[in-house]
Amino acid sequence: MKRWNGWGNVKTGYPLPAPGMNYLVDCLGALDPQPDASLEDVLRSVPGSHLPDHPLVDISPEARLTHARGQSTPDWVALRSGRVPAFPDGVAFPTSDQEVTELLAYAKKTRARVIPYGGGTSVVGHINPPQSDLPVLTISLEKMTHLLDLDEVGWTALFEAGVAGPGLEAQLAQHGYTLGHYPQSHEYSTLGGWIATRSSGQQSFHYGRIEPLFAGGRIETPVGTLTLPHFPASAAGPDVGEMVLGSEGRMGIITQARVRVRRLPEAEAFYGVFFPSWEQGSTAVRVIAQSDLPVSMLRLSSPLETETTLLLSGKSWIPIADRGLRLVGFGDPRCLLVFGATGTAAQVRRVRREAAAICGRHGGLFVGTVVGHTWQKSRFLSPYLRNTLWEAGVNVDTLETALPWPQVLAAARAIPQAIVEAAAQSGERALAFAHLSHLYRDGASVYTTYLFRRPADPDQLLERWQAMKHAASLVIQAHGGTITHQHGVGTDHAPYLAFEKGPLGLDAIRAVCKTFDPDGMMNPGKLF
Numbered sequence: 001m002k003r004w005n006g007w008g009n010v011k012t013g014y015p016l017p018a019p020g021m022n023y024l025v026d027c028l029g030a031l032d033p034q035p036d037a038s039l040e041d042v043l044r045s046v047p048g049s050h051l052p053d054h055p056l057v058d059i060s061p062e063a064r065l066t067h068a069r070g071q072s073t074p075d076w077v078a079l080r081s082g083r084v085p086a087f088p089d090g091v092a093f094p095t096s097d098q099e100v101t102e103l104l105a106y107a108k109k110t111r112a113r114v115i116p117y118g119g120g121t122s123v124v125g126h127i128n129p130p131q132s133d134l135p136v137l138t139i140s141l142e143k144m145t146h147l148l149d150l151d152e153v154g155w156t157a158l159f160e161a162g163v164a165g166p167g168l169e170a171q172l173a174q175h176g177y178t179l180g181h182y183p184q185s186h187e188y189s190t191l192g193g194w195i196a197t198r199s200s201g202q203q204s205f206h207y208g209r210i211e212p213l214f215a216g217g218r219i220e221t222p223v224g225t226l227t228l229p230h231f232p233a234s235a236a237g238p239d240v241g242e243m244v245l246g247s248e249g250r251m252g253i254i255t256q257a258r259v260r261v262r263r264l265p266e267a268e269a270f271y272g273v274f275f276p277s278w279e280q281g282s283t284a285v286r287v288i289a290q291s292d293l294p295v296s297m298l299r300l301s302s303p304l305e306t307e308t309t310l311l312l313s314g315k316s317w318i319p320i321a322d323r324g325l326r327l328v329g330f331g332d333p334r335c336l337l338v339f340g341a342t343g344t345a346a347q348v349r350r351v352r353r354e355a356a357a358i359c360g361r362h363g364g365l366f367v368g369t370v371v372g373h374t375w376q377k378s379r380f381l382s383p384y385l386r387n388t389l390w391e392a393g394v395n396v397d398t399l400e401t402a403l404p405w406p407q408v409l410a411a412a413r414a415i416p417q418a419i420v421e422a423a424a425q426s427g428e429r430a431l432a433f434a435h436l437s438h439l440y441r442d443g444a445s446v447y448t449t450y451l452f453r454r455p456a457d458p459d460q461l462l463e464r465w466q467a468m469k470h471a472a473s474l475v476i477q478a479h480g481g482t483i484t485h486q487h488g489v490g491t492d493h494a495p496y497l498a499f500e501k502g503p504l505g506l507d508a509i510r511a512v513c514k515t516f517d518p519d520g521m522m523n524p525g526k527l528f
């Protein structure tokens with residue numbers, strides 16, 4: 001069963017060992033965890049629904065609460081404090097395109113606002129109901145999960161868009177294929193959600209982001225069905241599919257999506273390298289990204305992220321490895337790189353040999369597969385640590401950007417610094433660090449994680465979070481970064497969008513959405 005007020009399955013935990021907890025207390029100060037609101041209390045706070053009966057619409061408090069919020073800090077604060085300002089008036093679970101169309105007609109008739117819902121893993125307020133006098137209908141695609149067609153000649157697959165990561169991969173694997181799209185939220189996030197938010201998987205260096213994987217589909221809009229035929233490529237004017245990517249539910253509901261798939265790889269491995277400095281590590285990963293080496297992922301942690309990750313992971317072999325690394329001169333500072341190779345056995349061997357050699361030329365110490373495979377095993381487990389930390393009295397959040405190479409290192413230092421300074425304004429300490437994750441020939445994404453104590457007062461927590469998020473967002477802008485490399489805009493990034501798109505660009509986005517949704521019924525308040 002899915003947690004109603006946190007991340008993931010109730011059965012999966014991520015205990016934090018004592019040294020990790022002591023480290024956090026040293027960094028942040030003494031912790032004072034406060035109890036959360038109970039499920040019963042929050043269910044009692046769900047008001048009556050304003051939607052008239054419909055056989056496809058569930059107006060139970062349980063359905064409305066479990067679809068009320070996503071995974072952002074404001075979402076967690078709302079759910080954990082029991083102060084949820086708005087609930088959808090009903091949640092529908094269509095099983096076909098026809099039912100989606102029927103629901104859009106019902107919404108039009110009842111003047112309901114519609115929120116398309118995939119896995120609810122948004123971290124920027126995408127699926128939160130607006131506070132409005134008009135009813136809100138959330139349409140979840142959780143029952144639309146089938147593989148509809150597999151083209152084994154052209155390597156494309158057509159899915160219903162509500163399919164989540166594991167279900168999608170399992171259906172493809174039966175035929176020997178993979179999409180290879182692995183966001184860290186893979187367990188719950190869906191194909192439709194990935195397209196609507198321009199998601200990026202951890203092995204995007206090999207498989208590509210969702211944009212090149214998306215090859216057409218079907219979108220039910222308030223004014224009719226938009227069909228995107230599949231072409232390997234086309235010069236027929238602007239690409240309408242590009243407009244659907246990142247549309248965040250404002251154009252309509254993606255019900256079917258064709259994706260470009262590949263044969264399951266013959267071999268895959270993940271390796272670790274330690275660098276004596278952040279500069280040497282980032283030069284090495286840039287050189288690898290600009291070479292023709294078929295690496296599948298690169299993730300380079302800053303010195304502070306490296307130490308924190310090693311300490312919080314709680315693995316028994318780490319103290320021994322630490323002593324060994326210090327003996328060979330890799331004490332503080334040190335930066336951990338995890339890189340992956342995916343493909344044929346020969347390609348994997350080549351990547352291992354040549355990437356290790358590039359790292360060596362930049363001062364790196366190649367440490368084989370132990371660290372890499374530990375990362376691989378916990379890649380979808382680490383979000384569970386957020387539950388443990390919250391319950392211990394710590395809030396953890398992340399933010400991300402992408403910048404051209406000349407700005408990458410400066411931004412990767414300045415963003416955590418801005419967060420620490422914003423926390424200090426309220427007398428608090430924040431632990432903030434970054435890694436470079438998705439790498440490109442012309443730049444990289446900088447992914448920042450920050451932790452701070454959560455005060456007893458939820459409003460105070462939100463104020464502190466807002467101050468840190470805003471400070472970091474201004475630094476991102478000042479360095480020429482995008483406000484989001486992969487999480488999308490939602491409500492939390494909407495105030496920063498105009499800076500990036502310009503007034504004319506933003507007008508064009510609004511105009512496109514209005515074409516498909518003239519009455520503004522689709523996910524209002526998100527994106528712009």
Ligand SMILES: Cc1cc2nc3c(=O)[nH]c(=O)nc-3n(C[C@H](O)[C@H](O)[C@H](O)COP(=O)(O)OP(=O)(O)OC[C@H]3O[C@@H](n4cnc5c(N)ncnc54)[C@H](O)[C@@H]3O)c2cc1C
Binds near residue numbers: 071122126196247
């Ligand atoms: C622990 C964690 C790790 C994460 N890691 C990553 C990561 O590695 N990479 C990454 O890119 N993101 C990541 N995210 C963010 C999030 O998972 C992505 O934004 C994801 O693409 C959202 O998919 P979803 O199905 O959960 O969509 P939802 O959260 O349900 O919805 C997101 C938006 O998409 C719209 N939408 C959803 N489905 C449809 C549809 N069928 N038609 C039209 N609109 C639709 C919604 O209206 C909403 O605006 C992470 C989130 C968490 C909580």
